[in-house]
Amino acid sequence: MDILNIRSKNVYKKFCFYKSTPPTAQAKWEGNYPSLLSEWTKIYSLPFKVTLDTNLRAFQYRFLNRIVYTNYKLFAFKIVDSPYCTFCKNEAESPEHLFFFCKVADMFWKEVLSWIALSSNEVKDISDVSFGKFNINKDFIIINHVLLLAKFFIYRYKLDKKEPSLDVLRLNWKLLTNKNFMLLGTMMFFQSIMLKGMHLFRFFLNPSFQYITWSTRFCRSIHNIHNI
Numbered sequence: 001m002d003i004l005n006i007r008s009k010n011v012y013k014k015f016c017f018y019k020s021t022p023p024t025a026q027a028k029w030e031g032n033y034p035s036l037l038s039e040w041t042k043i044y045s046l047p048f049k050v051t052l053d054t055n056l057r058a059f060q061y062r063f064l065n066r067i068v069y070t071n072y073k074l075f076a077f078k079i080v081d082s083p084y085c086t087f088c089k090n091e092a093e094s095p096e097h098l099f100f101f102c103k104v105a106d107m108f109w110k111e112v113l114s115w116i117a118l119s120s121n122e123v124k125d126i127s128d129v130s131f132g133k134f135n136i137n138k139d140f141i142i143i144n145h146v147l148l149l150a151k152f153f154i155y156r157y158k159l160d161k162k163e164p165s166l167d168v169l170r171l172n173w174k175l176l177t178n179k180n181f182m183l184l185g186t187m188m189f190f191q192s193i194m195l196k197g198m199h200l201f202r203f204f205l206n207p208s209f210q211y212i213t214w215s216t217r218f219c220r221s222i223h224n225i226h227n228i
Contacts, residue, residue, distance in 0.1 A: 217228040
């Protein structure tokens, strides 16, 4: 670290790096997916890059920390009467089964991928659904946003004891994108105020510009399928 150009936030980051303890769920994921060992920074930051919706961000946080409970775990807690899948009722409802291997979820994913013109062969395994798809350049934001939104809807429909519907997903997609455009407009409004000489907001200037930059990129990326 360059002592002459050192800043307090850099020291703080270093301190956190050496003092932080990885979540226990992380080790469990790595046991099943050893390739994740060097990918956690990208995985944890992905929801903040692909969506402005706090519900989706919170859901992915819970999922990564293995606290999105399915019937298999709830049955062990004596909260539900059966460990079997809410949709197919043929196998124990583990997270892997509910979000990927269930025949109802599998059909839903095929419809979703067809909607965004993505081949089902491009989402090869549950790791793409669970952690995000990083080996793509084109439409990175939109594809990962849809994967996260679809996963969230599978869980919501599980709670409602209904099969997931692409039509409802499409409707909520449009509502969510409209919300993002409104939020971006609000951010642009405050940006214009700051640019008119309100130097008291200078402390907030850089974070806001960073937020606006990726918000603009996000909204532009979803514009292509906004009217689908």
